[in-house]
Amino acid sequence: MLEINQYIDKEFLPDGGCTIDNETFAPINLPTKAGWRAYYDLLLKEQQKQQQSGQGDGALQQLCDGQGSDQAKTDNGDLIPQHGSWKDFEDLSDAEKKLMHSQVEHMLNEISEQIQKTKGTIPGEFAEIINKIKHREPPRFDWKGYLRRFAGGSQIVFTKKMRRKFNKRFEDNPGLKIKQRRHVLVAIDTSGSVSTKELEEFFQEIDHINQTGSEITVIQCDASIRSIKPYKKGDSIQVHGRGGTAFDPVLEYFNENVKKYSCMVYLTDGECNTNVKVRGKMLWVISTRGNINTDLEGPQIKLN
Numbered sequence: 056m057l058e059i060n061q062y063i064d065k066e067f068l069p070d071g072g073c074t075i076d077n078e079t080f081a082p083i084n085l086p087t088k089a090g091w092r093a094y095y096d097l098l099l100k101e102q103q104k105q106q107q108s109g110q111g112d113g114a115l116q117q118l119c120d121g122q123g124s125d126q127a128k129t130d131n132g133d134l135i136p137q138h139g140s141w142k143d144f145e146d147l148s149d150a151e152k153k154l155m156h157s158q159v160e161h162m163l164n165e166i167s168e169q170i171q172k173t174k175g176t177i178p179g180e181f182a183e184i185i186n187k188i189k190h191r192e193p194p195r196f197d198w199k200g201y202l203r204r205f206a207g208g209s210q211i212v213f214t215k216k217m218r219r220k221f222n223k224r225f226e227d228n229p230g231l232k233i234k235q236r237r238h239v240l241v242a243i244d245t246s247g248s249v250s251t252k253e254l255e256e257f258f259q260e261i262d263h264i265n266q267t268g269s270e271i272t273v274i275q276c277d278a279s280i281r282s283i284k285p286y287k288k289g290d291s292i293q294v295h296g297r298g299g300t301a302f303d304p305v306l307e308y309f310n311e312n313v314k315k316y317s318c319m320v321y322l323t324d325g326e327c328n329t330n331v332k333v334r335g336k337m338l339w340v341i342s343t344r345g346n347i348n349t350d351l352e353g354p355q356i357k358l359n
Contacts (some may be wrong), residue, residue: 061088194263195256195358196340202237202267205318205338205354237269237317241286242305244323245296246277253342256358257322258292260340264320272316280304302351306331325351 060074068074075085075094083101085094241264243257265271271286277296286292302321306329309319318336324345332352339355341347347355 058088058090058094195260195343196263196356198260198264199267201338201356202239202264202269202318205336237267238272238315239264239269240272240274240309240312240316240319242274242276242309242319242321242323243292244277244300244321244327245275245281245294246300246327247297248300248326249324249342250344253324253344254294256342260322260358261286261292262288269317274305274308276301276305278304280308283308300327302327302329303331306333309337310334325355 060068065074075087080098083097085097241261243254243261245254261271261273265286265288273282273284273286273292274280275282275295278299278301281295302323305319305321309316310331310333313335316335318338319333320338320340322340323342325339325341325348326345328348328350337353339348339351339353341355341357343358345357347357
């Protein structure tokens with residue numbers, strides 16, 4: 056609270072609010088806006104100093120005891136952190152956790168924009184989190200143009216009922232809106248030879264492919280297929296695998312389901328070979344740290 060309360064006008068703080076100019080902290084001469092970790096270390100050092108000098112019942116100790124009076128303590132009198140409520144979060148479903156994560160990011164973005172509009176300053180620790188949320192690498196490849204040329208007319212046609220659209224054939228029925236959309240199977244090489252940096256690079260490109268308006272299914276594979284899931288904008292992808300490398304399982308899956316997808320994009324470092332003949336349209340995408348593998352059949356591009 057010592058850090059957070061410095062960004063709140065004193066008139067909005069409750070009586071006895073924890074601030075660095077509190078008389079309890081006056082002898083310590085706490086710096087302004089130093090971050091919670093700095094305050095924790097300084098207060099802990101001062102508490103130990105008072106205990107060693109026989110001032111164990113000083114104001115600082117009383118404040119600590121008061122805030123943790125109902126909290127369990129060790130034989131030495133140290134407070135035992137209570138994390139009982141953490142289990143409530145662990146028991147949440149993946150959908151609920153994802154919703155909470157999105158809501159927190161949304162609130163941080165709103166706070167950031169509001170502070171900037173009022174010419175305020177964002178605490179360094181918050182700014183770093185917000186920058187990570189907002190940061191998005193530009194696409195390393197022209198996915199929109201290439202998918203248009205590469206997939207060509209290979210698109211999935213689906214219809215959507217439109218109440219506002221007049222149906223020329225049946226007056227009492229809603230009109231139909233016909234749409235065409237690509238369904239791209241994006242394979243990720245999650246073997247041990249692919250670094251975390253390369254995986255982050257792959258995730259950025261998946262997001263950019265999604266922005267072309269294509270429907271995406273992500274398939275993860277190291278030596279075997281580990282996961283097949285649809286991808287939506289903003290999804291966080293949990294990596295499965297990190298073992299050996301094999302392209303065959305994904306290529307065989309694609310051949311068996313070739314009518315389901317417009318094309319396949321395989322994100323990899325290229326460190327493997329295969330004898331499987333692909334029946335559909337496919338593009339190998341080699342990471343910036345990988346190398347073009349001339350033994351692989353089909354078009355290849357290297358991210359740069």
